[in-house]
Amino acid sequence: MKITIARTAGFCMGVRRAVELALDASNRSHDSIYAYGPLIHNPQVMNILADKGISVINEIPDSGSGTVIIRAHGIPPDEREALTSAGFDILDATCPKVIKVQSIIARHAKKGYAVIIVGDRAHPEVIGLLGYAGGNGFVAETMDALTALPKFDKAIVVAQTTQNTVFFETVKQWAALQHPNYKVFNTICDSTENRQAEVKQLSSEVDAVVVVGGYESGNTKRLFEIARDAGKPSVHIETEADLEISQLGNARHIGITAGASTPNWIIKRVHGEIESLMVHNGRWLRRWLFALQRYLLLSNIYLAMGAGCLTCAAAMLQGIKPSFLYIFMAIFYLLCMHTFNNLRDITSDRYNDPDRAMFYQQNRMILSVLTCISGIAAMITAYLMGPLFFMLTLCMSFMGIVYIISLAPRQGNSGIQPRIRDIPGSKTVFAALAWGIVTSIVPALYGFGQIQSVTILVFFWAVSLVFVRTAFFDILDMQGSRIVGKETIPILLGEKKTMRLLKILSVLSAVILSLCSAFQMVSTLGFLLSLCPLSMFLFLNNYKRNGFSSGLRQGFFMEGHFILAGLLTIIWIII
Numbered sequence: 346m347k348i349t350i351a352r353t354a355g356f357c358m359g360v361r362r363a364v365e366l367a368l369d370a371s372n373r374s375h376d377s378i379y380a381y382g383p384l385i386h387n388p389q390v391m392n393i394l395a396d397k398g399i400s401v402i403n404e405i406p407d408s409g410s411g412t413v414i415i416r417a418h419g420i421p422p423d424e425r426e427a428l429t430s431a432g433f434d435i436l437d438a439t440c441p442k443v444i445k446v447q448s449i450i451a452r453h454a455k456k457g458y459a460v461i462i463v464g465d466r467a468h469p470e471v472i473g474l475l476g477y478a479g480g481n482g483f484v485a486e487t488m489d490a491l492t493a494l495p496k497f498d499k500a501i502v503v504a505q506t507t508q509n510t511v512f513f514e515t516v517k518q519w520a521a522l523q524h525p526n527y528k529v530f531n532t533i534c535d536s537t538e539n540r541q542a543e544v545k546q547l548s549s550e551v552d553a554v555v556v557v558g559g560y561e562s563g564n565t566k567r568l569f570e571i572a573r574d575a576g577k578p579s580v581h582i583e584t585e586a587d588l589e590i591s592q593l594g595n596a597r598h599i600g601i602t603a604g605a606s607t608p609n610w611i612i613k614r615v616h617g618e619i620e621s622l623m624v625h626n627g628r629w630l631r632r633w634l635f636a637l638q639r640y641l642l643l644s645n646i647y648l649a650m651g652a653g654c655l656t657c658a659a660a661m662l663q664g665i666k667p668s669f670l671y672i673f674m675a676i677f678y679l680l681c682m683h684t685f686n687n688l689r690d691i692t693s694d695r696y697n698d699p700d701r702a703m704f705y706q707q708n709r710m711i712l713s714v715l716t717c718i719s720g721i722a723a724m725i726t727a728y729l730m731g732p733l734f735f736m737l738t739l740c741m742s743f744m745g746i747v748y749i750i751s752l753a754p755r756q757g758n759s760g761i762q763p764r765i766r767d768i769p770g771s772k773t774v775f776a777a778l779a780w781g782i783v784t785s786i787v788p789a790l791y792g793f794g795q796i797q798s799v800t801i802l803v804f805f806w807a808v809s810l811v812f813v814r815t816a817f818f819d820i821l822d823m824q825g826s827r828i829v830g831k832e833t834i835p836i837l838l839g840e841k842k843t844m845r846l847l848k849i850l851s852v853l854s855a856v857i858l859s860l861c862s863a864f865q866m867v868s869t870l871g872f873l874l875s876l877c878p879l880s881m882f883l884f885l886n887n888y889k890r891n892g893f894s895s896g897l898r899q900g901f902f903m904e905g906h907f908i909l910a911g912l913l914t915i916i917w918i919i920i
């Protein structure tokens with residue numbers, strides 16, 4: 346059984362930009378913020394925006410204050426002027442691709458061309474485009490409407506950016522045959538074209554297709570029509586709650602695609618729902634393995650096992666004989682901190698990782714006990730190692746708690762308590778440093794009694810692995826982080842730059858470790874362990890090529906790099 350998520354599923358560039366602008370504005374400003382018309386055709390996202398204090402206005406009042414966001418579809422120029430005259434500041438989220446169509450229309454309208462827009466008359470984008478036609482614009486929704494239009498001496502034909510590509514091809518043929526003097530501009534957005542082409546291809550490869558998106562979203566409806574016309578069982582759902590697995594027949598390979606206004610977290614929920622329904626209907630062994638994998642991953646036990654493996658590898662790399670004491674100290678300390686963090690992060694996980702949020706809500710008590718037991722176990726292990734390690738673990742635990750919970754008094758009337766975690770990008774950096782200390786510095790202090798030059802090198806290797814892993818998950822969580830106002834590294838740098846940074850760091854880490862191994866600064870284990878950052882690089886490359894993916898497997902694979910370090914160390918010892 347297999348689930349394939351379309352590479353193009355989810356927010357297109359224009360919608361993502363509009364939602365990000367709106368969320369950033371709401372996170373940074375205390376002024377009133379309005380969206381002029383629903384920002385996107387997705388009720389779940391609109392509810393979140395309402396929770397963030399962004400209300401919708403459908404009419405322009407005579408006077409007002411605050412900021413008005415113009416949605417990705419754009420608006421006619423006279424409405425823009427009316428908003429400014431009413432006293433609003435404008436935050437223009439019109440998609441650059443829509444702006445391009447607006448300028449084509451404005452340029453030709455000025456030269457006396459009639460403007461024919463092939464699209465839905467009532468769609469806000471078409472209403473906006475019509476405003477640029479200088480009173481000489483016509484909308485055609487069907488071929489009949491198009492052929493019924495008067496003959497123009499000179500005219501241009503443009504398409505609504507989300508128009509059906511097949512229909513527009515027919516329009517182009519009609520214009521070439523009947524009106525060769527008309528200038529035709531294919532203004533269908535490539536995001537729409539690619540999405541439609543991919544759903545066509547996907548439909549030929551899978552047994553059934555699930556199309557996710559608002560019931561009012563035109564582009565989602567078109568995706569559903571394409572999938573249905575391909576002859577495969579297809580359903581259009583808004584959220585996972587609408588899914589009836591029986592509608593998909595006995596499908597063994599299910600494809601998921603989503604409209605341009607569907608956020609990632611809804612696609613993740615749908616994927617999770619289908620995955621668990623498929624597993625539920627499968628054999629007992631598969632059910633059991635799935636449940637075990639899920640439990641190990643969500644409870645952070647798998648991550649803690651990885652911490653133990655990484656510590657063992659880092660010790661051997663420094664030429665220190667591994668000791669169960671610091672390996673267990675790393676396992677318990679990191680298990681405690683990560684689980685504590687997840688317990689405090691349920692709100693953002695509702696968007697970033699709905700399955701995790703549900704798991705933490707359902708098992709809050711057990712996980713709280715697990716956090717306490719692992720914290721106490723870390724302290725006991727550190728105590729057994731000596732006073733220095735006990736004090737170090739105590740300080741790090743204190744820092745970990747202060748990082749998550751503010752101990753500072755509330756500020757003024759705002760009631761805000763400053764926290765270290767509110768420092769932009771701090772989470773990824775602090776997590777990597779904490780891992781670096783427990784996996785590399787602690788074994789060095791325990792084994793050598795001091796930090797040596799090789800320790801610095803191994804510290805860099807361990808920190809870079811954890812940094813890449815954490816920042817990668819931050820990339821997956823960007824939409825949810827924006828909603829809850831978290832400023833992670835990908836939000837500060839952008840997805841592309843962060844991805845580039847992670848790739849450079851992975852390659853650098855692999856090259857440095859290999860060179861150090863070649864010049865005998867570390868043992869030949871360095872050659873083997875450079876495979877971990879190299880594998881991360883390949884993973885990032887593959888993610889970039891294949892785009893959106895979800896589910897347990899991805900998390901399991903990324904976290905698995907620490908386990909890989911442990912396995913490679915064991916292989917090296919045996920060889």
Ligand code: SF4
Nearest residue numbers: 357359440442506534
């Ligand atoms: S579908 Fe294309 S034109 Fe429309 S908002 Fe998205 S990127 Fe922009």
